[in-house]
Amino acid sequence: MQDQAHSQPGAVQAFSGRNSAVSGESGEKVVYSICEHCFWRCGIAAHVRDGKVYKITGSEHHPLSQGKLCPRGTGGIGQLYDPDRLAHPLIRETRGGKQYYRKATWDEAVGVVAEKLYKTSQTYGPGSIAMLHHGYGVSFFKKMLSEIGVNKIAKPSYDLCCGPARQAAVLTYGYPSDTPEGFDMMNSKYMIFFGTHFGENMHNTAVQEISEGIRRGAKIVVFDPRFSTLAGKADHWLPIKPATDIAMMQGLMHVLISEEIYDKAFVEAHTVGFGELWESVREMTPEKVSAITDIPADAIRTVAREYAFHAPAAFVHSGRRTNWYGDALQRLRAIHILNALVGNFKMPGGVVAFEKFPLVQPPAAHEHPAYEKEVYSKYPFFPNDEPSNTIASHEIVQQAISGEVKALVIYGVNLPETMTLGRKAAIEALEKVDFMVAIDVLPAEVTGYADVVLPECTYLERYDDLDNGRAFRTPFVALRQPAVPPMYESKPGNQIAKMITDKWGLHGVFAPTVEAGLNKKLGLIGSSLEEIKKKGVLVMPATDLYRKPGEALNLKTPSGKIELASEQLKTGGFDAVPTYTAHPEPPAGFYRMLTGRKPMLTFGRTANNRFLGDLATAKENEVWVNEQIAGKHNITNGEYVHLKNQDGVISQFPVKVKVTQRIRPDAVYMVHGFGHTSAKLTWAYKRGASHNQLITRTEIDPAMGAVGFQNNFVTFIKEA
Template identity: 90%
Template sequence: MSHGQNFSRRDFIKISSIFLAGSTALSAGAAQAFSGAGSSVGDEGSKVVYSFCEHCFWRCGIAAHVRDGKVYKITGSDHHPLSQGKLCPRGTGGTGLLYDPDRLAYPLIRETKGGKQFYRKASWDEAITLVAEKLYGIKEQYGPGALAMLHHGYGVSFFKNMFSQIGVNKYAKPSYDLCCGPARQATVLTYGYPSDTPEGFDMKNSKYMVFFGTHFGENMHNTAVQEISEGIRNGAKIVVFDPRFSTLAGKAQHWLPIKPATDIAMMQGLMHVLISENLYDKAFVEAHTVGFGELWDSVKDMTPEKVSAITDIPADAIRTVAREYAFHAPAAFVHSGRRTNWYGDALQRIRAIHILNALVGNFKMPGGVVAFQKFPLVQPPPTHEHPAYEKEVHSKYPFFPDDEPSNTIASHEIVQQAISGEVKGLLIYGVNLPETMTLGRDKAIEAMKKAEFVVAVDVLPSEVTGYADVVLPECTYLERYDDLDNGRAFRTPFVALRQPAVPPMYDSKPGNQIAKMITEKWGIHGAFPPSVEKGLDKKLKLVGSSLAEIKKKGVLVMPETDLYRKPGEPLNLKTPSGKVELASARLKAGGFDAVPKYTAHPEPPTGFYRMLTGRKPMLTFGRTANNRFLGDLATAKENEVWVNNRIAEKHSLENGEYVHLKNQDGVVSEFPVKVKVTQRIRTDAVYMVHGFGHTSAKLTWAHKRGASHNQLISRTEIDPAMGAVGFQNNFVTFIKEA
């Protein structure tokens, strides 16, 4: 028997069906609940449990409707300020995960006998003992920096506490590198505070909203969609710069199909018009910003005519947008978006957005940029403290955050360190690494093969579980407590509770219990409260509440805060100057451009097209890919590749036919993808939704559906300032099926 094999001997293992939920004695009951049969709320034996969703990072408040011990419906909580009684399709489909017959049902341990690798069912005590021994052994032999955790999901706080007990502090969530990281750090450098989710834009009171490739309505983001809709009802105009006619573009007064990779040039062109035509807010700029002269020097040559030649947007359209934007200011904004890193200049791209906002004086003004506040939950002092290891990432990326507790290092650095041998042990929590846009599928698999020991904590038999030495089945978010959610700011500050609607099914356990068991195997007791309920109650009593009180509605809410500045009010920002930094002294001192400047990106080779990506309303990548409730909807069964009708004619492609995609490095998609011929995308790009093309056969709904976008990523660009990953300099062409 061998557990932590050499990388050359850790193969992908197909998890046997006998280890999945569908084969257990509870499957009949699960099937009954999955069918949704029964009567409405209020019948005998029914109840409503308030919690918050886990299907995306937005974490909306939910009401889980339970009857006879089964969740049969999920609706939006009327009490939670993010949901306001409404949910997106993904949120309502949570029962599809809870009662997924492909769920992991038992702990699994990898074995090798006769040269063949396989998984066997293990008891929790055996699996936890092995995990504790291997992780602690690696720490003792190589030091705490040899252990790392990749994570996604709110339950990770327990595993961070677990690792802190032995001095391990190497954590990363890939979504930071891909989505929110550049926006967070750009806001720090410009305004002196980190951006949050929801981002600080007063959308419902705005009169003019400008978006660069932000796909509200497709990525959902419940609260934002509600507020945009309210703004539209109040007469707001929308402008969308996007190579593709998105759902949001369908609501816009101006859709401007900008050439991909030229956003910064467009933003410089808008700045040029605002300044050269004296449309900017002179009083605000003079009183509350620094670096205006340096900014003008960088954009004075970026005339609309010059920018038009770069972006393919007519010069008159550039002038029109700039003038309309200034006319509606300060009740106008340019949105920073989500999934902000497309190329290696994401920090500067979002900085350019913030500068456009500052030029019209919309900071802390109705309809402009606002700084939301957090619920003042008092955090008890930690029971165990260790100094963080020296974060070598800052020597490479000076503006990687040093105050963001979910990330002490970039996720791609963990992948590279596992490949190089510096990281020996990986704990992967809720991250399907082979299909995560960190460095592409091949690098992810190489990292897991080379690590000495890999443990995966997951709900489903996703691809990552096939490379683990131990698989620990966590119960779903509907079956567990997690830490209190007050890690975000909003116009109505709140703290929310995740609580179980039903007990854990099969032999799965909540993350808090898994982390506690590992910690106690190390002989460390008292790191966790006697029960998760007592720990939550203790935190809530510090603000005059209790677990019993918050369970009633699932949330504590403060009155809406005053978001707007008064006339003459100083901003007192936490930047070096105390003002909005149009030119950043910190960036300049670090050897980077103080103001954003456009740099051309690689062009597609002849016959290839830039690969753009996004989401569908029913899909949050790995969290919903196998969800039958959501996947059975016609628009969610598979992804498509959007191809301009002229390009389709050039390649003899017909609408609805299947093709394989080949990227610039010769990587061919493992599965075919359906062609969508359309005029709604530029001729130099194609578009496909990420999160399809799963290779794990035990994801019986997701397996082989569509093509994997992640498989076709073989080139990445790392933002040199803050370390985020850009992946839109990959290009594809078509291989016809026949």
């Protein structure tokens, strides 16, 4: 790798040359598809006039959107017609000691990628190649890499977000949690949330169902150091001290058990480990927990009693972006245990198990070695059944730094601004590898470190694989289909992957066309591509989510029951039941850095979106500072400051101060996804401060390998 272009990604040339593509169609039409602006993948209706998309609305046919979309979903036009889009393939070259990117043909660019990946595999073995990915279109590239034996595949969102919740559910209930998570919110009478920012991170269906629950009279409890949007809807906002959630959950368990208001019949019939659980929480009285969490003992008792009173139509939600401090598996286990204690499993308003649409997969021509799980002794409870994630993403970053990984394929992940191990480690990894190809829509920071850049067209211009990888109360299979042809020289992922395998001489890996492959899958369930294109989705009737009186649960745990105490964890050397452990405190004059989202921002995916970014609240991020702390540091509302973390790292760009009483004095809060350094992102460049730049300390969950990063602390440097 050449250092000059890598150290100055914003200076990389040749991202220009715009020739707007219009299909030549006349008239109007509506194309039904699925969104790509977050993992929820809501159903959309793309309204096309004279060959151009002029608005996007929620599909009334899709059960996740039910005719409604969040701001990000309606803002897809901003990505489709972003003037900064990658227009053509690029190859890095050096002339006169300087590096630059030159425009390349597709044949030349995929030829370089195919040759470099194949030679790396032959020279160092398939384990020397890894892929980081985010976005549903990755399925084609996973299949492509499997053909040469590559099985190091990871999505950072697993480490940061859904992984701990998934594995905690496996260890407690015997099956993985899904998206949407299994909570019957619209029928619940009492909902408890720990730092879950519904209404800010949106999650369309969940927001709709919470709203319906509120309309029906549900009470909401929010434990959060910050008065979030969801806290604004709560009956109880309890500004818990950061990093003390497990202690609070143990305190709630103590009240439920000591006052004998838990569901004794359910616990006796359907759980194991109750005795061990009680021994672990016996001393966690409300008074003791109050001293740890800063929540009054009476409030702890009130929440526990109200929770038991409304059960089983009550739950504690597991949330998203779940790993904060490196103990997420146990924190999520504590949530599942709280749910089990009130007997809400498969009950109206409680925890439910959604079902998947029974889509038959066509038989594979041969086995793909990429789906053989590698065994990692470091993290014994990392999943062994998820082909999208065969290794933790931070392990890939570390192996790139150490030299074990020689080549990276990066699909839709802006690694320098991804919270895996922070910006510094990400850049070191990108500079160390021998070869890297970035497949993306925009010239994000990561593309400035690539040897080859392949421009993928947007989700509004392509087919992807069928979406039935999730379960819901109304099982469905959905289609992503193009509303308009690809602009410029961008191509859909399925074509890019096929071009590379064809270069390897592996013909027939993919169907002759993506349409033929989709039609074959749909034919196995008696449908067709022509049929699903009409509404963009096939829907089954809603399933019966609730258990019958006396019904056995038949869970796939070792005991066949809900495991309050996990023998598997104990055998693996971990606590059988969750136990609170204190986390580092901020140094004097520093404050714990908390983070989240805005409704119109999905981190890097929408950062450069002018359609969304022009909204007043989305132009930049702010740092929330308690008014007491603002006075102490002599900073005022609207003032710009730089942030400095505990290791002396100073934010590259300043951030606006929001002085408020809506956050605890020991913490600050800022939205992730700002502070971009790529000058080619002309809208996002230099807007706000980068939260990721200030992450220099991480804690890895020792059981399942997820990344925690909220033990980073910052103070303020005034602009003057």
